[in-house]
Amino acid sequence: MDTLTPASPAATTDSYRPALHYTAKDTWLNDPNGLIFHGGVYHLYYQNNPLGNVWGNMSWGHATSTDLLTWTEHPVAIACDENEDIFSGSIVHDRDNTSGFGTPSVAPLVAIYTSAFKPGSTHEGVQAQSLAYSLDGGYTWIKHTGNPVLSRASAEFRDPKVIWYDGGADSYWVMVAVEAKDFQVVLYKSRDLKTWELLSTFGPANATGGVWECPDLFPLPVDGNPDVVKWVLTVNLNPGGPNNGSAGQYFIGDFDGTTFTSASTVTEGTLEPARLGEYQWLDWGRDYYAAVSFSDAPDNRRLMIGWMNNWEYANHIPTAPWRSPMSLAREVSLQANKGKLRLVQQPAGDWHALAGTEPFSLSGTTIQDGVQVLAGAAGTVQRIDVSFTPGSAEEFGLILRGDGARGTRVGIRPGQDTLLVDRRESGRTDFHASFSSIDTAPILAKQGTYDLTIYVDRCSVEVFAQDGQVTMTELIFPAESSTDLAVYAVGGAATINSLQVTQLA
Structure with missing residues (x-):
């Protein structure tokens, strides 16, 4: 990342503030986190510096929408403290209260996030996975007293996306996270969101020009046919995109509850720069990064939002007091074209x-x-x-x-x-x-x-x-x-x- 430089006084105009895209009122944002549709509302959480408009003091900001077009900003949802920064993660609706965080009348929302432990803390220098829960629909959060719940004693283990794997009688939570500098997605399973067991790993594969971050894993029907379903694994990387800097790639294959097997891998191991154009990219532009999908979107739609910026210049774009927008929300589908499967994306909303x-x-x-x-x-x-x-x-x-x-x-x-x-x-x-x-x-x-x-x-x-x-x-x-x-x-x-x-x- 670049040296952090605040906006110059000449850049204080608000003429760049988007009309169609979400921005925080007067602070910095980056990766979308914890996207979930709950109680008739789309919740967008995101990496946020509540104290400034450059990267730092990582916490989870929060905004909501009923139509994916207009957004309302709320107070910081999960704040950093003297022990940890709150890095990226996801939210699930724990309908059966597997975590025990709920009450007889309220099933909790559970956030699974990366604790980036600060100097002087018990886990100094480690990135590990932690939990927070909400009993009021996602507006206030309580950190789990048993955090972290999953550690690999690694400084680069982050960005958990958790889904419910429906295996009939053998169903459980699945986490996909990354060992960022190893270009590796790691998959874990849990019955209660607190105790995790390693399932498998994926990677290195295709683009490895920079660290891997913010993975996602989800099923999609091919050409809308519910009888033909493939799994999509998305992985963002920085740098190493097709036009330099940050970008997101995806793999298409199968997931059996334990292992993701890619049918679209072009290269394995280290990066082959000459082959970047052969890989499958979520977006070919310079400013679509850390894209992840909503949990529980209506009608089983797969909706994604990305951070509309690039780490090459993210801290320097000429906006103030806010800095960085989100992309439009996109609905993604899987289509076959001349024997090759590819993601197709359209803006969501009326x-x-x-x-x-x-x-x-x-x-x-x-x-x-x-x-x-x-x-x-x-x-x-x-x-x-x-x-x-x-x-x-x-x-x-x-x-x-x-x-x-x-x-x-x-x-x-x-x-x-x-x-x-x-x-x-x-x-x-x-x-x-x-x-x-x-x-x-x-x-x-x-x-x-x-x-x-x-x-x-x-x-x-x-x-x-x-x-x-x-x-x-x-x-x-x-x-x-x-x-x-x-x-x-x-x-x-x-x-x-x-x-x-x-x-x-």
Whole structure:
């Protein structure tokens, strides 16, 4: 991580605060933790510094939503103290009170988190797993007096995600956590959330360019068929992403209650940098990290949220007094495409409810070599749906949050099967040397076209390409006056089959 540097006085404007994405009011946040749907409410807990807007004093912040679109911030849920920082973890609804933390009338929520023990504490230098419980629906928490409940005497054992494994008569809790520097996921089981038994390990595999963090494990039906189910293991890593810095990868396979077996591993052991493009990434952009899924989401939906930042420059982004947003909530599904399984992601929530004025639209339009600003399409918070057919152009696409020809470019290079986000002229890029970038992802035409849905917010762009088969998430920091939307082509022409721009309130 970088040296911690507070925001400069010149960066105190709140013009970058998102309209669509969650941010804390005036503090730092990073990894989402303890995501759970409970009592008709989505609970988002997260790594939070309640005392400042750079990383430190790690505690669990808390926000709630009923629609995944608007969030209410609550007081700190689980606070650090003189003995421990509260690192990442998860929450389960202990319906049968296996932990004994409940009462005859209330089944507890139980948080499983990493205690990062401080100098001078009994477990100094160790990261181990601890418990806290809530009897009021997740608003106040009591730390278990028997913490920690699982230690490996390791300084890098963290980020437990706990699920209930339904094995019929032999059902139990399963924890997936990481030995971060060993690039290894470790799986444990428990009957009561307090006593844990090692099941198996997974890794190293695929991307190992940085520490492994924030794993998740969940089943998904293939193409919506409940009779064909595969398991997905997600693992975030920092650095080592496909476009540098932080990123999240996933593996698809089977889980028998003891061992996860991957059917999608490309390489085992140490990193092979030349093969990064072959791995399965949750997101190809620079700013989607530590993504985990909600427990108990309605209708068995698999909903995920990621931290929208990158450890390369996270402490330096030019926002104050808050720093770092969360991504949009996404619904993920598993689809088969030409014999290969892949995660498909779509924004969750009723976006029609946020639509403002009548959308801007056009169709059947040829883009010539150059840049054309679209009169009537300007805005700062938008959903853009566009379909392109390639022509003779080497590259074509959109310029977002622009000022004429300058802005954030979202483009296609059909000859290279590449989707790109170019933020070199996106606005403020001078706060860190690694921020200015052209980031790319592989993309293939679908029946001869490229279809993109793009969510533009005051400091971000999230691209969902080819119906969510490819996603790219990027922070941007444009001037307030940079509101133009333009189309462009390089070295030839391309066709806009359809374009709709919806202003979001």
